[in-house]
Amino acid sequence: MEKEEPAVKSLNLIRGRLCNPSFVFRSLSGSPDGNYSKLKFIISSSVSEGCNNTILLLGPRGSGKAAVFDLVVGDLLQEFPDSVSVIRLNGLLHSDDNCAFKEIARQLCTEHHLLFSKMASFDENLQFMIAMLRECGLAHKTIIFVLDEFDMFAQGKQRLLYSLLDAMQSVTSQAVVVGISSRLDADQLLEKRVRSRFSNRKLLFLPPSKEELDSLLKITADARFKDILETFFNANSTVNSLLKLLFSAVSSMDLNSGLLSLENFKSALSIMQRQTKLEAVRDCSVLELYILVCMKRLEAKEQSSYNFNSVMKEYKAIHDSFQTSDYYARTVCLRAFEHLLQRELICYADNRGQAQTVEYRPANLLISAFELHHGMRSHKCCPAILLKLLDHL
């Protein structure tokens, strides 16, 4: 038990650090040219000078936009303890205007120890927000509005954005609006009247460049390790996905030795890069493979649309010409067809518009010929006749 303790402790420590975005990004944000410094400069200057500002943080998912912003806010709260308050909104939750204003009012109330009434209407919340902005401006307190998933707020009538930005135009308010989005064209989604009130400041969060990745790879001279990491980065090079890879590798660490090995990283890579269609084909039973091959043959015969009945006809034709032993009744095949639908290897081609029975609705394959070949070759008991049929398509 005592021998395991240090290994367990170190595992806990590493996992905790990997799951904590602020730890990760603090170490990455040293350079003066980086986004962290730029953002910090912008926001702290608006706070100290008492002016309004708007900024957009854009970048692919997992590049650490929200994490960097949280770091900046944390630093600012230490520097200016009483002059900054943060209101957080999320596009997934608060894209409805009523919801958004209610949430703003609620957060303002908790921040300033006021009583919040759930029955307040939209207008009342709006008036409250404008009044608070004015009061805070007079007291030289800056309110920072964070709009996560900014592009969700830009759908519909953009009432929230307009009222917020409009309120900021008045002289006494001191507010900073930070929008975070993974759509790089988020500012193009804004209406004209909203865009005119929005400054064009954008910070792009790009995935780490080649040099930074190379510096990361220098930690070991092992060529196989470098290969693994390079394969990984070719697919997805954002910071968060790297964190997930490390997390998987670390959690499979051998607790007896307390050391990471190459095997951990290999297994982590295979976890992260799954080939789900291949797995689904390998899971199929022999009858389901027959149905897939029949559908492929129908496609090859350039039948633009086919349904279960045509598949059955093809199945019978195969049985008649090759005398296979796998000929089952229609009900069994229908059930296997439904299993394939559940596995998402085939789908219906129409959108429930026709209200026809299962046998007549046109169906489509969701898997390419290459994947089907590959899957059938690695299938444990695929009959040779099927492989031959697929090869001679």
Add this chain to the structure above:
Amino acid sequence: MVKTMSKEEPSKVTRRATRLSSSVTVSKDEVENLKPNESQRPTLDDLTFGEESISLDSVLSSFPGRHSQILGLVRLLGPLDSPTLPIIIYGSASTGKTSVVLQVFRHLNRPFVYSSCLTCYNPRILFESVLNQLLLHRKNASNEYSSAKRCDKPSDFVNLLREALCNVVDKLSCTTEKSRKGESDGKPKGKMVYLILDNVDLIRGWDKSSMILQFLFNLYHILQMPQLGIILISGVPPDVYYSNMGYTEPIPVYFPEYSEDDLRKIFLRNQANRKLYSAFLDVVLRSFCRVTRRVDELSAAFSLLFRKYCEPLTDLGIGPNEEMKRRLYSHLQPHIPPCLNEIFMVSSQPPNADTNGERKRRASCNTSESREDLEKLDFHMSTSAKYLLIAAFLASRNPATLDASMFDSTGGLDNRKRKRKASEKSMEKKEIAEQETLMKGPGSFPLERLLAIFQCIASVEESSFGEETSGSGDDVEDGNILMSDILLQVSSLCDANFITKSGSCPLEGSTRYRSTVSEELALKVARSLGFPLSKYLYRR
């Protein structure tokens, strides 16, 4: 439920008591009468699995074939109080995902909240179920079966969840402080709470499903609480959830279908006579695995077959030797192919534990019975409904232009035409036409055509019955009464999905219907009426 009747005599029961309740009330004199509220208020312990914790080895041994998945899951969850990234567990149906997860949590004895999107069929019920479990609230009569908090929007859910989690984590850290000396005494371990959401793929069929799925996948990042671990269980692979918004993918854990060896181990568990069952599996497993490898479907088929397999044996406890195995196999052999073809059908007769003799008799007349069953209808329909069904089938099958010639006074298509030698062009046309019928499905018809055909065939049959028609009342009245009854029957056939409404042309005005009955069923119905359906079918 009134539980204070323990002191009353059963004879003083004034309300109508069922046999069960009156027999129970007699024994209630001894049962202590607890107030339902106090004893049933959930505590923090209820957040764990509830039964005593088991070791990892017993989890591994109770799930053959899931060794790597169980170890992978345990490793991802990590040591006690270690934060974890969200995990998604996926695999096809009946691969043991839910049971493995729950047993792993039983082994780890960590507090968790479990909700299934199968029982919680819209967002409000899902959110409230999670919150009820976290707020240690149970729905009972005292609070009129209501939830602790009303919550139907994701924004409210996030706020309430944060509050509830903070409360629970505080309570958990208090208890761990107190019981630091005492070892695993059934109390939940650790300061983390895990949220398990099952059947996440069903959310795709909900309203605003893409929003809710995005919300669930991003919940970890929205909440920013390292004390919460999220585990999603899904029946479809995660790439099905891709949308154009993008989301942060959880770490996947894959549960493949069982291999044949795993299936053998699974079926051999809990068997009284392993040698006998293993010999049985040698015979059937391979051929059935070619059709499906799902445990639920195979077990239904195997239970029937195993009963047939054991019929020649007088003593079910012995292990068979080679000669006996061969005998049993030859006895079972003829039953295997029909069972394969019925593998997915659920039999309407419940399996009963008869004596050996009755089973033998049943087995011998089974084949003839099954053939008869195939020809009989196994549900009841009134005569007019049967005629309507046949009329609908004919209307869908035959083109409308043939109606006049088919339903004339001679009653039936005259099939004794001269057979002309089919030319190549007509053969091609026939093939294309056949292709079309395969693809298009049954044709649609307006209500008037259905009623016209119905009246034709019903009148034809009535005249063939002879003088069984009712003599009272004039024909016009009979016709009118028949009409309203028939319209009701049409709507009930629609409800039973024998006829569906198909799209109607706005110019024409009337709705068109489509028959969804297979030829087999129509023939069965016609046979039960004694109606010569084949005479009326149009064959190209």
